[in-house]
Amino acid sequence: MTSTINTQKLYDQAECLVPLGTVMKGDVNAPEPMVFVVNGHFEGSINLGSGGAIVIAPTAKVVADSIEADDILIEGEISGRLHARNALVLADTGKVKGEARYGKTLTVQPKAKINGQLIDTSWTD
Numbered sequence: 001m002t003s004t005i006n007t008q009k010l011y012d013q014a015e016c017l018v019p020l021g022t023v024m025k026g027d028v029n030a031p032e033p034m035v036f037v038v039n040g041h042f043e044g045s046i047n048l049g050s051g052g053a054i055v056i057a058p059t060a061k062v063v064a065d066s067i068e069a070d071d072i073l074i075e076g077e078i079s080g081r082l083h084a085r086n087a088l089v090l091a092d093t094g095k096v097k098g099e100a101r102y103g104k105t106l107t108v109q110p111k112a113k114i115n116g117q118l119i120d121t122s123w124t125d
Helices: 007-012
Strands: 016-018 023-030 035-038 041-048 053-056 061-074 077-090 095-102 105-108 113-120
Touching (some): 016 023, 035 041
Parallel strands (some): 023 041, 035 053, 041 061, 053 061, 061 077, 077 105, 095 113
């Protein structure tokens, strides 16, 4: 994926889905590229390999031990630790509580809510 996120393309390419009304707990590890979409509730960790993307949809509520992928789009609520190795996008409806790391680009829309730390991992002292 590029350093920007095409939202519609991510939804179109979704390969794994936590549907609305579903509660999923556990760990997801996928070394192959995939798009993981959360519409319901998720608790645990998601680790996607190179080329992977995670979408936290507007209806989603996520409690993350650890979430990592190249690209992460947040339109719903997430608390915990996350790392977008490439691009992190916080939509107007997005809410982040905790630590959010990003590698190349950060996009925060005006109505997004952040309570915690944003850390640029591409920048060093």
